[in-house]
Amino acid sequence: MAFRSLATRKTLSLGLNSTRLTQSRALQTFSLPDLPYDYGALEPAISGEIMQLHHQKHHQTYITNYNKALEQLHEAIQKGDSSTVVKLQTAIKFNGGGHINHSIFWNNLAPIHEGGGEPPKGSLGWAIDTNFGSLESLIQKISAEGAALQGSGWVWLGLDKELKKLVIETTANQDPLVTKGPNLVPLLGIDVWEHAYYLQYKNVRPDYLKNIWKVINWKYASGVYEKESA
Amino acid sequence: MATSLNLTLFPSQGVLVNPGLPGPARTLPRTKPQRRFLRKGASNLITAKFELKPPPYPLNALEPHMSQATLEFHWGKHHKTYVENLNKQIVGTELEGLSLEDIVVVSYNKGDLLPYFNNAAQAWNHDFFWESMKPGGGGKPSGELLDLIEKDFGSFDQFVEEFKSAAATQFGSGWAWLAYRASEKDKKLEVVKSLNAVNPLVSDYFPLLTIDVWEHAYYLDFQNRRPDYISTFMEKLVSWEAVSARLEKAKVQAAK
Numbered sequence: 001m002a003f004r005s006l007a008t009r010k011t012l013s014l015g016l017n018s019t020r021l022t023q024s025r026a027l028q029t030f031s032l033p034d035l036p037y038d039y040g041a042l043e044p045a046i047s048g049e050i051m052q053l054h055h056q057k058h059h060q061t062y063i064t065n066y067n068k069a070l071e072q073l074h075e076a077i078q079k080g081d082s083s084t085v086v087k088l089q090t091a092i093k094f095n096g097g098g099h100i101n102h103s104i105f106w107n108n109l110a111p112i113h114e115g116g117g118e119p120p121k122g123s124l125g126w127a128i129d130t131n132f133g134s135l136e137s138l139i140q141k142i143s144a145e146g147a148a149l150q151g152s153g154w155v156w157l158g159l160d161k162e163l164k165k166l167v168i169e170t171t172a173n174q175d176p177l178v179t180k181g182p183n184l185v186p187l188l189g190i191d192v193w194e195h196a197y198y199l200q201y202k203n204v205r206p207d208y209l210k211n212i213w214k215v216i217n218w219k220y221a222s223g224v225y226e227k228e229s230a
Numbered sequence: 231m232a233t234s235l236n237l238t239l240f241p242s243q244g245v246l247v248n249p250g251l252p253g254p255a256r257t258l259p260r261t262k263p264q265r266r267f268l269r270k271g272a273s274n275l276i277t278a279k280f281e282l283k284p285p286p287y288p289l290n291a292l293e294p295h296m297s298q299a300t301l302e303f304h305w306g307k308h309h310k311t312y313v314e315n316l317n318k319q320i321v322g323t324e325l326e327g328l329s330l331e332d333i334v335v336v337s338y339n340k341g342d343l344l345p346y347f348n349n350a351a352q353a354w355n356h357d358f359f360w361e362s363m364k365p366g367g368g369g370k371p372s373g374e375l376l377d378l379i380e381k382d383f384g385s386f387d388q389f390v391e392e393f394k395s396a397a398a399t400q401f402g403s404g405w406a407w408l409a410y411r412a413s414e415k416d417k418k419l420e421v422v423k424s425l426n427a428v429n430p431l432v433s434d435y436f437p438l439l440t441i442d443v444w445e446h447a448y449y450l451d452f453q454n455r456r457p458d459y460i461s462t463f464m465e466k467l468v469s470w471e472a473v474s475a476r477l478e479k480a481k482v483q484a485a486k
Binding site for chain 2: 053057058061094150151152153172173174193194195198199202203
């Protein structure tokens with residue numbers, strides 16, 4: 001039993017903001033990370049109303065449900081209830097994926113006065129030119145993939161660490177990029193669920209995709225790229 | 231006591247996720263192709279085109295439960311775009327002249343979706359959705375429909391719970407349905423949910439009622455509060471007359 005209680009102390013760290021311990025058995029719970037800017041700071045590209053709902057309601061709900069699922073998973077593991085363990089995987093993927101993806105997303109955006117929209121320099125800029133010809137070409141491809149995605153999902157710029165190249169991928173629902181390949185690291189993700197743009201852009205997803213580039217935080221993407229390709 | 235199925239249809243695999251179900255749908259018997267055509271000008275060219283049918287009520291008639299703004303965008307933009315894009319896709323192909331239902335089933339292609347599936351199925355789904363609602367809707371069904379609901383779900387309230395649960399737990403975009411299935415063994419009602427554009431036609435069900443749970447269906451009125459939208463739909467919008475009429479049709483077709 002000593003081994004089992006050690007296993008429960010293993011923190012479920014995703015490198016994201018972790019929080020207080022809520023149980024003596026040290027099951028880590030997650031909480032909503034603060035946005036690094038005000039809700040209205042990305043206007044007019046993304047409205048303050050959307051940012052607030054997106055952050056305080058949608059992301060928070062994923063976290064609440066993720067914590068609940070993890071708690072249930074924890075119990076099921078303790079009891080050796082494999083059936084429940086497996087049954088919980090869907091809820092963990094949906095809600096944990098939602099937490100992962102949105103945490104990345106907030107960092108992918110920045111107000112214009114803080115560098116939002118400024119093209120990437122350094123090694124990422126060079127890699128984009130090499131892989132796609134130009135930043136404009138990359139943007140055009142990502143926007144096209146995002147617009148064509150049926151239903152809900154994300155469009156990603158990722159780094160394939162093994163093949164050492166940049167890739168564009170889409171994922172359905174809240175599947176994280178890693179579900180498309182274990183060597184894929186997300187540099188930039190754009191949420192194309194309708195909740196990400198509907199109040200402002202309605203059915204015209206392509207307009208959302210055109211405007212979001214004005215507030216994309218290439219500094220963050222560059223930072224991740226440099227770290228992961230070192 | 232019946233147990234209702236919450237099954238999720240995943241188009242990419244073409245397989246019903248719940249393993250207890252019968253296998254992939256057999257192909258529906260081809261109905262006689264129904265031509266809906268417009269005569270084009272002086273050249274007397276007949277083209278088969280689908281039209282955007284308006285809901286059977288004015289766009290403001292479902293207020294305050296579903297706003298006019300929602301109808302204007304949902305029907306006037308989303309639904310319209312599906313119909314227009316479908317027409318563009320099928321022009322000059324062998325699909326011209328088929329009924330919309332036939333195009334949906336053919337392009338589902340056992341889950342390996344053909345390019346026109348999304349537009350065809352969404353065109354069909356939305357027609358079905360508008361007709362599933364009415365001003366002053368809600369309440370309870372009566373007669374044979376109620377009897378069947380009570381037989382297959384235990385009670386009307388239990389049916390409502392299952393339907394609401396299916397609608398609330400369809401992750402991402404999709405639909406929840408009340409559907410009728412007739413086989414040699416059994417004739418019963420089931421609650422099913424489906425992803426994106428998929429609908430129960432492709433699995434040999436007769437759809438009776440649907441609720442659209444794509445975010446565009448409720449975001450202007452309810453934002454993230456999908457459960458509130460679902461409750462409002464059940465309490466204030468459902469047209470049980472439409473559902474009963476569809477059940478009658480389904481029984482006749484099943485008897486064939």
